[in-house]
Ligand SMILES: Nc1ncnc2c1ncn2[C@@H]1O[C@H](COP(=O)(O)OP(=O)(O)OP(=O)(O)O)[C@@H](O)[C@H]1O
């Protein structure tokens with residue numbers, strides 16, 4: 001069992017990331033842990049501002065170095081070529097090592113494709129440049145490969161010579177996906193990849209990612225508010241609240257047997273695409289506290305409907321409890337100490 005678990009591709013342990021601002025210290029990520037195995041999809045969910053994107057950007061070291069600091073924790077990444085494990089939390093933020101991994105072994109697609117597509121170069125030239133940066137191909141070979149990638153994402157052939165602004169939102173998302181996947185990353189980070197798209201295009205992009213994932217045996221970290229997308233794509237789910245991963249497990253465990261009061265509230269508050277239940281949505285009472293404040297103990301206790309104050313304000317509550325194999329929850333209700 002243990003050896004299975006050690007086959008991880010990415011393992012984040014107790015990550016803590018702070019921003020130093022004029023208003024004070026923003027505790028964007030306080031305690032995030034998650035494990036992604038090769039070829040699997042990990043869904044990352046949680047209300048707006050809970051630290052999903054900061055966690056993703058920490059992996060690729062894309063955070064502003066002047067204001068942002070990884071305070072503690074590990075981001076262990078296993079390189080697929082030689083099995084070497086690198087702690088991405090410790091590498092130089094813009095050094096050669098992370099640049100050789102970024103866009104090559106770990107790629108990212110964003111909600112807004114124009115963040116990674118330049119408006120002044122054709123789609124083809126941008127993909128060719130990405131390919132040539134990481135693979136030893138001649139320009140003509142790289143162009144042929146770019147055409148192949150565009151075909152793989154079901155874009156018409158002539159898109160190769162188009163500028164991104166001439167494409168529709170869905171086509172841009174496909175072009176960015178083609179660029180991200182052109183170097184065969186072992187991990188793709190997709191941060192709200194379909195939020196800006198209409199429902200039909202959303203479904204097409206998700207299908208596309210799933211089929212490319214199988215072809216390339218690539219793992220995906222899927223960040224989304226859309227629980228339907230999670231149900232469609234993810235093998236496992238991590239739920240974040242105020243910078244902490246409060247629960248993680250298989251999709252079935254999280255959807256059918258949510259344990260953390262926050263997960264239970266979140267599932268009741270967000271529609272599930274394709275779900276047959278017509279239950280009323282119930283927002284979680286209260287709002288997410290300001291990330292500038294330091295909260296001892298469970299960060300959700302201020303909004304928690306079941307918190308009895310029996311130690312929830314203490315430090316003990318932060319230990320993860322494994323209630324069944326692979327199902328972890330950070331809540332005193334499930335701790336032996338509370339029984
Ligand atoms: N550059 C920055 N400077 C200061 N604070 C920041 C910065 N970037 C993010 N934050 C703060 O870090 C916290 C986590 O933000 P993050 O973008 O990771 O949230 P998120 O879960 O991705 O939310 P959303 O679902 O809205 O995308 C928020 O409180 C946010 O205001």
Ligand SMILES: [Mg+2]
Nearest residue numbers: 052053054191
């Ligand atoms: Mg975000």
